[in-house]
Amino acid sequence: MIEAFRRPDKGSVFRKQLMFEFQSLGIESLGIVLFISAFTGGIAALQTAYNIDTPLIPLTMVGFVTRQSIILEFSPTVISLILVGKVGSRITSEIGTMKVTEQIDALRIMGVNPANFLILPKITAAMIINPVLIIFSIVVSLLGGYLACEISGLVTLADYIAGLHYQFNPFSITYAIIKTIVFAFLITSISGFYGYYTEGGALDVGNSSTKAVVNTSIFIILFDLILTQLMLV
Amino acid sequence: MIEARNISKAFGDHEVLKNVSTSFEKGQTNLIIGQSGSGKTVLMKCLVGLYTADSGEIAYDDQIFSEMTEKEKMVFRKEFGMLFQGGALFDSLSVEENIMFPLNMFTKQSFEEKRERVNFCLKRVNLENANKLYPSELSGGMIKRVAIARAISVNPKYLFCDEPNSGLDPRTAGVIDNLINEITEEYGMTTIINTHDMNSVLEIGEKIAFIHEGNLWWTGNKHEVLHSDNKELNDFIFASELTRRLKK
Secondary structure, eight states, X not given: OGGGGSOOSOHHHHHHHHHHHIIIIIIHHHHHHHHHHHHHHHHHHHHHHHHOOSTTSOTHHHHHHHHHHIIIIIIIIIHHHHHIXXXXXXXXXXXXXXXXXXXXXXXXXXXXXXXXXXXXXXXXXXXXXXXXXXXXXXXXXXXXHHHHHHHHTSSOHHHHHHHHHTTOOTHHHHHHHHHHHHHHHHHHHHHHHHHHTOOSSHHHHHHHHHHHHHHHHHHHHHHHHHHHHHHHO | OEEEEEEXXXXXXXXXXXXXXXXXXXXXEEEEEOOTTSSHXXXXXXXXXXXXXSEEEEXXXXXXXXXXXXXXXXXXXXXXXXXXXXXXXXXXSOHHHHHHHHHHHHOOOOHHHHHHHHHHHHHHTXXXXXXXXXXXXXXHHHHHHHHHHHXXXXXXXXXXXXXXXXXXXXXXXXXXXXXXXXXXXXXTOEEEEXXXXXXXXXXXXXXXXXXXXXXXEEEEOTTTGGGOOOHHHHHHHTTSHHHHHHHO
């Protein structure tokens, strides 16, 4: 796997691969990310509103709690876990299939460093594009929360917006982006590793894909805890 | 010339190659023959460095390949072309992009020059106008021909073919054999073919190495192979009714 992190054989080929991965890992994930974000933002706002059953807690808390849960945890962590299923399994099965059909051997015979050619553009692309996806996810989640409040009539727009502004610390955005970059690295490198070391046939590609998804999810949760401890405490 | 000197390779307790020594001549079509599971593919993969032999050495025109670092091997492999059993074309690339791939990686040619080379290679394998097709749209024989075109696109010095006829009808198999043989002579390459196809043996086997249970049992050429008194070779060669009738 160390081979994956060497300097690419040819810059122009690497840039072309990178553009392809932006499309394949980022743009093609945008739809599912936005869909899930909109609904989860709405659900977070509604659940908070329904659980405020004392007049001592102001309704601005709905916006505040929605914002905090979305920025600190939902968008960076839950969306990354969803991307493990979508992007990670795709990477493992793509590289795993190339391995069992000797396409990786063909690359090696041509004098190409296959790990570098196949995995580095994916890691680089994900570390750049995933934070963009997460920013979109945050914005759409908060909009979803607003729409849910508006449609249900539980919280006024003014209260919701006031809650969003309440004690806002811009560092929480930095924290979310740093977490996302680390998770993007974990998703692509672990999935790439399992794909690259697949041996056998179709069944083994499936097994590698499953292992990649399970282990990446575990690593993401583990690193979530570590990063939270390091950055927020 | 390519030389394998005392090559041994085991996977766990299973010894696949046992002290195999042989050489493959420059400008000739060299065949490695033997039954399925005899160790042919493992020997070829040791020759190109996809497997590392447990002992012994591989030499290419007196350069000891097996002693090179992985980085040196990577550079040296730019002299290789290889035709894999399943073709190993890149699924996501069209025929043209597959053949252009090594040119993109290792040359500074303009797009037009590369396209000209692609068209030349496609013409050479009788597949003009297949540029825009994808591997999933090709027949077995076409896949092999595109794989040959990709292998020769960078004018390799050494061409390796792993079971080029597997899964092909006898007529297409013959076309592939003749194509490899012609290309070998045309470009003066050192070609090594793994096969258990008797037609290939009799048609193009300028030098033949017979591997049996991981050992090198016999070497010779297509004229000698039918007249050997080596029992294991005869069991292999005359396994089918057709070859037995041929001998009679």
